[in-house]
Amino acid sequence: MESSLGQPNFISVAFFLIFVLLTLGITYWAAKKTKSSSEFYAAGRSITGFQNGLALSGDFMSAASFLGISGMVALKGYDGIIYAVGWLVGWPALMFLLAEPLRNLGKYTFADVLAFRLKQKPIRIVASIGGILVTITYSIAQIVGSGKLINLMFGLPYELAVVIVGGVMLLYVLFGGMIATTWVQIIKACLLLFGVTILVILSLSVFGFSLENLYGAVESKFGRTALEPGGLFANPVDAVSLGLALMFGLLGLPHILMRFYTVPDAKEARKSVAYATTFIGYFYIIIPIVGFTAAVLIGREQIAGIDKGGNMAAALLAELLGGTPFLGFIAAVAFATILAVVAGLTLAAASTISHDLYFNVFTEGRASEERQVSVARKATIVFSLVSILLGILFKDQNVAFMVGLAFAIAASGNFPALFLSILWRGFSTAGGVWSILVGSISATAFIILSPTVWVDVFKFKEAIFPLKNPAIVSMTLSFIVAFVFSKLFPDMNAKERYESEKVRVYLGVGAE
Amino acid sequence: MKSKAHELIESPEFKKLVRARWIVSFLLLFLLFANYYGFILIIALKKEWIVERIGQFANFGLVAGAGVIVISWALTFIYVLWANRVYDKEVDALKSKLEGGR
Numbered sequence: 292m293e294s295s296l297g298q299p300n301f302i303s304v305a306f307f308l309i310f311v312l313l314t315l316g317i318t319y320w321a322a323k324k325t326k327s328s329s330e331f332y333a334a335g336r337s338i339t340g341f342q343n344g345l346a347l348s349g350d351f352m353s354a355a356s357f358l359g360i361s362g363m364v365a366l367k368g369y370d371g372i373i374y375a376v377g378w379l380v381g382w383p384a385l386m387f388l389l390a391e392p393l394r395n396l397g398k399y400t401f402a403d404v405l406a407f408r409l410k411q412k413p414i415r416i417v418a419s420i421g422g423i424l425v426t427i428t429y430s431i432a433q434i435v436g437s438g439k440l441i442n443l444m445f446g447l448p449y450e451l452a453v454v455i456v457g458g459v460m461l462l463y464v465l466f467g468g469m470i471a472t473t474w475v476q477i478i479k480a481c482l483l484l485f486g487v488t489i490l491v492i493l494s495l496s497v498f499g500f501s502l503e504n505l506y507g508a509v510e511s512k513f514g515r516t517a518l519e520p521g522g523l524f525a526n527p528v529d530a531v532s533l534g535l536a537l538m539f540g541l542l543g544l545p546h547i548l549m550r551f552y553t554v555p556d557a558k559e560a561r562k563s564v565a566y567a568t569t570f571i572g573y574f575y576i577i578i579p580i581v582g583f584t585a586a587v588l589i590g591r592e593q594i595a596g597i598d599k600g601g602n603m604a605a606a607l608l609a610e611l612l613g614g615t616p617f618l619g620f621i622a623a624v625a626f627a628t629i630l631a632v633v634a635g636l637t638l639a640a641a642s643t644i645s646h647d648l649y650f651n652v653f654t655e656g657r658a659s660e661e662r663q664v665s666v667a668r669k670a671t672i673v674f675s676l677v678s679i680l681l682g683i684l685f686k687d688q689n690v691a692f693m694v695g696l697a698f699a700i701a702a703s704g705n706f707p708a709l710f711l712s713i714l715w716r717g718f719s720t721a722g723g724v725w726s727i728l729v730g731s732i733s734a735t736a737f738i739i740l741s742p743t744v745w746v747d748v749f750k751f752k753e754a755i756f757p758l759k760n761p762a763i764v765s766m767t768l769s770f771i772v773a774f775v776f777s778k779l780f781p782d783m784n785a786k787e788r789y790e791s792e793k794v795r796v797y798l799g800v801g802a803e
Numbered sequence: 804m805k806s807k808a809h810e811l812i813e814s815p816e817f818k819k820l821v822r823a824r825w826i827v828s829f830l831l832l833f834l835l836f837a838n839y840y841g842f843i844l845i846i847a848l849k850k851e852w853i854v855e856r857i858g859q860f861a862n863f864g865l866v867a868g869a870g871v872i873v874i875s876w877a878l879t880f881i882y883v884l885w886a887n888r889v890y891d892k893e894v895d896a897l898k899s900k901l902e903g904g905r
Binding site: 369372373375376377379380382383384386387388391502503506507509510515518519520524525526527530531534538558561562564565568569572575576579714790791793794797798799800 | 808809811812817820821824825827828829831832835838839840842843844846847848850853854858859860861862864865868869871872873875876878879880882883886887891894897898901
């Protein structure tokens with residue numbers, strides 16, 4: 292099959308321009324509304340549960356989910372499905388443990404929840420470190436991915452692609468704040484769900500709308516093994532550890548957590564998660580069909596020939612089934628996806644810098660509204676420039692481990708402290724600070740010493756830390772440290788304040 | 804307001820509400836764990852179960868993958884149903900007792 296992939300075809304560029312112009316129009320509209328800090332960070336708490344559910348799924352369904360999982364199914368078969376399942380199961384956990392308390396306790400960032408009864412300065416400083424580490428590693432992975440993707444799809448140079456992504460995203464966040472970012476996510480989520488649905492319908496039409504026929508074709512072409520688990524989960528401890536990181540990592544991702552402050556109350560927060568779980572679940576159930584169909588109709592060699600990771604499987608299939616116009620549409624959706632996720636991450640980082648560090652630590656809560664928003668905008672510019680530069684610097688690195696790192700730090704650094712501060716009366720400032728530090732640092736150190744970096748990147752013979760994913764160890768460490776330090780250095784103020792925290796957690800009284 | 808809040812927290816109704824909330828949460832979380840980690844451990848330890856055919860070509864694993872997602876989704880909706888029917892009503896009842904509460 293001849294592919295027009297890699298040439299800047301007119302239709303994909305047109306689709307992309309329409310998307311950018313439409314979203315910039317929204318940003319222009321949002322800019323007029325974005326004056327106060329509550330509007331900049333939390334869209335004035337005016338988003339409904341349904342809208343926020345779409346925006347949450349937009350934030351979560353990155354290009355890694357769309358292109359990565361379909362490619363993995365195409366090349367590796369069943370193992371890709373196992374991976375897709377793992378990406379969903381964090382959402383129910385988020386609902387049961389954090390969604391409502393988070394909304395009732397926080398204002399703009401997840402550190403608000405920790406600082407509700409612990410000592411402001413130390414806890415906000417450490418929580419910011421954890422939050423920024425997660426957002427920066429996750430952004431670099433997204434930006435490098437986008438550069439490669441655009442390079443493959445449109446044939447634009449890598450550096451130019453990174454600068455375009457960075458520049459447009461900067462405009463969204465800078466002028467439109469959370470209102471614009473939310474609407475960009477909503478539009479992107481709709482486009483993605485629509486595009487994949489069409490792709491699945493076209494795929495199934497080839498097989499007479501029968502999954503049995505599709506599986507039969509896979510079996511006759513690649514043998515039975517394509518429909519069976521391969522080597523991904525050979526080691527059960529590693530498998531559970533990856534599962535823990537995927538599940539609880541979600542509960543520590545700053546750009547996801549801050550979405551809960553855009554809705555008016557706990558009930559809407561609950562609805563957001565219910566809608567998000569529905570959309571994301573639907574997406575992960577149907578995406579393997581794209582992967583299997585691509586493997587059958589295009590062939591593994593050709594998919595792997597264009598990109599070793601199989602990331603072009605969905606795009607190639609779109610071209611085969613819908614011609615160049617549909618390829619153009621899918622390419623624009625993929626580009627929009629990265630743009631939107633990076634915008635969400637940038638906003639999360641900017642909020643942490645301006646709200647937690649500048650407003651609460653540096654000025655001890657004495658900065659005016661205008662001053663806060665202006666600092667938030669400056670933080671946006673700095674964070675964007677840093678991530679664009681790092682994106683260019685990391686050009687030829689394999690960044691898959693960075694996504695793993697972001698999830699491991701989120702699960703071990705951010706989640707335990709957040710969870711204990713809501714549930715455990717005896718949780719103290721010292722416990723919180725050391726739990727975040729030990730969780731983040733041990734997760735990072737173990738990843739560097741693990742087979743993924745020590746062997747694959749540094750080319751040493753044997754890894755010092757045996758697991759590919761450290762969450763099972765680093766999360767346990769973080770919980771133990773939280774317990775020991777809370778017992779050794781109890782916090783009387785924190786215990787007293789737990790009472791007012793409770794009224795707010797469960798009844799929502801006094802929540803902003 | 805403060806002493807009222809204190810009384811409220813010590814009241815049996817509030818304690819019951821808090822207990823019920825976490826019992827429901829942890830029960831559902833336990834089911835989610837059983838559902839997901841069960842799936843992963845079966846793949847790692849009992850692969851022969853997964854590869855067994857249920858149709859002409861489909862095998863148990865293909866259905867199980869989608870099944871884990873559907874069950875997780877259903878658990879989320881059980882939580883929403885419980886929260887809307889039981890939790891929210893009790894919260895409203897308690898709030899109306901709180902002096903100066905909304």
